[in-house]
Amino acid sequence: MARIAVQEADFDVAAEVAALSAGRSDIGGIALFVGTVRADKSADGAPVRAMTLEHYPAMTERALGAIVAEAQARWPLLGCTVIHRVGRLLPGENIVLVATASAHRQAALDAAAFLIDWLKTGAPFWKHEETEAGGRWVEARESDDAAALRWARAGAAAPVNAPDAATAGSTPPPIGVAAAQAARAGAALSEAEHKGPRFVILFLRGGGLWLERRADNDWHALQQSWPGYRTSLGPWLAEDVIAWLDEEYGPSAARAARSRAFAADPAAPTRLEIAPG
Template sequence: MEVRVQEDDFDVGAETRALSAGRTDVGAVATFVGLVRGASDGVHSMTLEHYPGMTEQSLADIVAEAKTRWALLAVRVIHRVGPLVPGDQIVFVGVAGQHRGEAFAACEFIMDFLKTRAPFWKKEETPEGARWVDARDTDDDAAARWLDVESRR
């Protein structure tokens, strides 16, 4: 499956290899892995809530949008939900293309749009209690810069 939302962890190596398995037209694979950051913020665990149904649809829409911008050979997006602790993997984005340009660009594009459009919410547990993470303007800025860029190929 191109898009998966799951509680279970994922194997970055296996997911990366799957992007080019059985084919010889792939010249570049770019991947991004997001982790739970903890130590400096005092976070000892977090819970990822999402909107089942809309989450999968929004991720599929983002992948489809990336495919209209770049010639991509394979894409895989995995996002975890439920309880997580610092150091855990949260998100995987892998993109295969013929050349590095489209692979790098599409990988970054998918993450920027995922951060601002996919309905996930983080709740952090800290020594002072639980708190919902606030959305950051810098994430909106990161997504907005793609709106006036046709392609960075």
């Protein structure tokens, strides 16, 4: 069960928390995040006098619903509330509330962190700041993308319904490119100007690392076709894959050369092992 709301009115934090546990005794913990308007936030140095939240009404609740469903699929939540305000807000006012209830603290805390990270990068809201100098649209921050992406790469807690969750121990859940995609909230449109084959990076249980030539990002299909599937990133162009591998594992001319040769040969098998398990 989840409560999702997009509204101009303020919310009552205490009442929302109380509603999550009202009449039940199976909840062991509730995690709460409340985001508020900070006055000193403007990039041009001037204090923020007000902030206006714009959104895409037909899409907002749907996007929030998808993010909440993802959290519910990953953690054993007994309740979940997401409220996002829109319209003109003053410093100190509430912007967003995320509250999660679970039998144990870790699931509640992780799910709340996940929800706020994904909300920042996967739901159609835009902040406009007013200062004495005028108004400006808040720019998306790469650190927010990175925060959302960490759920794709590292996972946080094994969701109860993940394959092998019972035996996987600390193995990250099979999350896949859905997170990467949500983190970027749709690929930049300029990517169309760089045509080329795309590759998915696959992480297997036991440490295996593979590339697969693949244009779609259907991680359900990937999960079924790869025994030991853990998680995946992409689909990206070959140079983006190589750059990511260099950043993550340290530069390797040999790995880059192998990856490039693989990418350049359309007759090659669709899969390349980068590192053994």
